Amino acid sequence: MKFESSFPIWDKLNTDQQARILGSLASHRVKKGAVIHNGSMDCTGLLLVKSGQLRVYILSEEGREITLYRLFELDMCLFSASCMLRSIQFDVTIAAEKDTEFWVVPTEVYKSILEESAPAANYTNELMASRFSDVMWLMEQIMWKSLDRRVAAFLLEEASIEGTDQLKITHETIASHLGSHREVITRMLRYFQNEGMVRLSRGAIEIADADKLEELRDS
């Protein structure tokens, strides 16, 4: 897989801009669990996922975390270059959820291209608007959807991403994804089990009745 065919606006850049990107592009490979960007501590650059899966989340002072969104193959991440935009005043952490390969365009190179290229700047606008929409959706979930529906939605999404109904995931992990507490999630999962929607065992959750979970999620 080549960067040229993976970067959506490649053909709209001039040959000088293309050369600057190819001359500075770096390719990385990280193991599952690696933290590749950590708040304001670094400004890695614009990131494009080649393969694998990244999770973007925020951390409270007390160490609680909430997942903002995930990045899959060919997704781009702007916030690893957040120092590029002086108006971005918040910090995210990016970690690999699977072994992941990605490209990085250095912040200074991308910034200089943004300043001269309307297509690049507009593409960046669309990227940001799309992430903004993700976060607005999440905020509405937190504010207005009750937790039972959010847990149901989370389990169904995990099953779809992993391609299995046997989820190897702890209650603690679900709690931190949803900005909740382990005890609360455990109670909810037991309720789900009593309703026949899941089967719980040590370190695993099996989806027993996806239709019923979907019904709850969409209720």
Place this chain on the structure above:
Amino acid sequence: MKFESSFPIWDKLNTDQQARILGSLASHRVKKGAVIHNGSMDCTGLLLVKSGQLRVYILSEEGREITLYRLFELDMCLFSASCMLRSIQFDVTIAAEKDTEFWVVPTEVYKSILEESAPAANYTNELMASRFSDVMWLMEQIMWKSLDRRVAAFLLEEASIEGTDQLKITHETIASHLGSHREVITRMLRYFQNEGMVRLSRGAIEIADADKLEELRDS
């Protein structure tokens, strides 16, 4: 006050772009309470506040609302032109909190300028990043700050905006700004009164001890 001196990147547009804006620019005057943009129902255009005060908020299906941010003199609003960016997938409502005058650049005109002008596209990026940061801050407030601190922060902000310690505001209004319920806010305000931080009367809240409220807010 002229649009030319109020629009930050005016000098970076060419004369043709400037003429297209001036030829299509509309000026509006609305009364306090007017709703000037309502979700996906309309796509007014890029909005620049001349005087007054606007509130941007989201509404749940059940009619609960939460304030995302406010717009004051010379602030610009991108989301009244959200149809311009196809990646914006959420709806906001914009209402006047005071009698307000504002300019509108029609969506199609601004969009055509964005497509050819890197400075305009980058300026739009900064605007969006700044609003995104507001919303991230708010989400962190909701997730991680306890309500007492949020109510204290809200009262202090109101007093600062209105330039008075005598706030004419109902508990219902505070509740909807903070995505909470009237009963909860009333209880919290009574607690504040018992602590000597505010004095409550019919339809009004007086800030009695701003230092103590600030201390709570920053705790």
